[in-house]
Amino acid sequence: QPRDRWRTQAEARRLRQAAKHVPHLYRFxxxxxxxxxxxxxxxxxxxxxxxxxxRLMRRRxxxxxxxxxxxxxxxxxxxxxxxxxxxxxxxxxxxxxxxxNGKRIHRIKQTWDKAVERAGLKGVTPHTMRHTRATWLxxxxxxxxEAAGHLGMSVDVLQRVYAKHSPDHQEKASEV
Numbered sequence: 001q002p003r004d005r006w007r008t009q010a011e012a013r014r015l016r017q018a019a020k021h022v023p024h025l026y027r028f029x030x031x032x033x034x035x036x037x038x039x040x041x042x043x044x045x046x047x048x049x050x051x052x053x054x055r056l057m058r059r060r061x062x063x064x065x066x067x068x069x070x071x072x073x074x075x076x077x078x079x080x081x082x083x084x085x086x087x088x089x090x091x092x093x094x095x096x097x098x099x100x101n102g103k104r105i106h107r108i109k110q111t112w113d114k115a116v117e118r119a120g121l122k123g124v125t126p127h128t129m130r131h132t133r134a135t136w137l138x139x140x141x142x143x144x145x146e147a148a149g150h151l152g153m154s155v156d157v158l159q160r161v162y163a164k165h166s167p168d169h170q171e172k173a174s175e176v
Contacts, residue, residue: 006134007128007129007132012132015115015121016033018116025112025115027087028042028043030083032126032132034076035076041060042097043104049061050076050097052076055076056075056076058071059072075150112126134162135162147162
């Protein structure tokens with residue numbers, strides 16, 4: 001059975017607050033919540049993969065083969081685009097979006113665990129950001145086709161795991 005752990009808006013706010021003083025972790029959390037990207041895609045995210053004018057982010061380098069863990073480009077919302085512009089201005093030539101003193105980060109376990117504890121949360125992993133994004137999209141009534149494309153997952157997986165969170169889930173069937 002797939003895990004079904006996701007964050008409410010209030011819990012996500014607490015997690016962001018708990019990570020505020022750890023810039024790389026804060027960036028990871030915000031990007032995860034706003035794009036639903038996987039851990040490795042976020043930690044490997046390079047500034048050159050982001051087109052701030054088009055509000056588009058690639059999740060892998062051009063020419064890199066697609067794997068089973070799909071990584072299509074994702075449209076960026078206005079609030080994330082504003083944050084990315086600010087972060088880029090501060091980064092003065094850093095290659096990676098999520099970095100520590102300009103160097104790529106490969107693991108966030110220690111800082112993640114401490115932030116989760118400070119936020120008073122349990123059973124939350126970095127992958128929970130992806131589950132949270134998918135759930136929020138379903139709760140907002142975003143079409144399965146659009147949500148699946150945004151997340152880089154199949155419509156089948158999205159419907160099997162997350163459709164139950166849609167406000168319209170089984171609505172028509174309940175009235176027959």
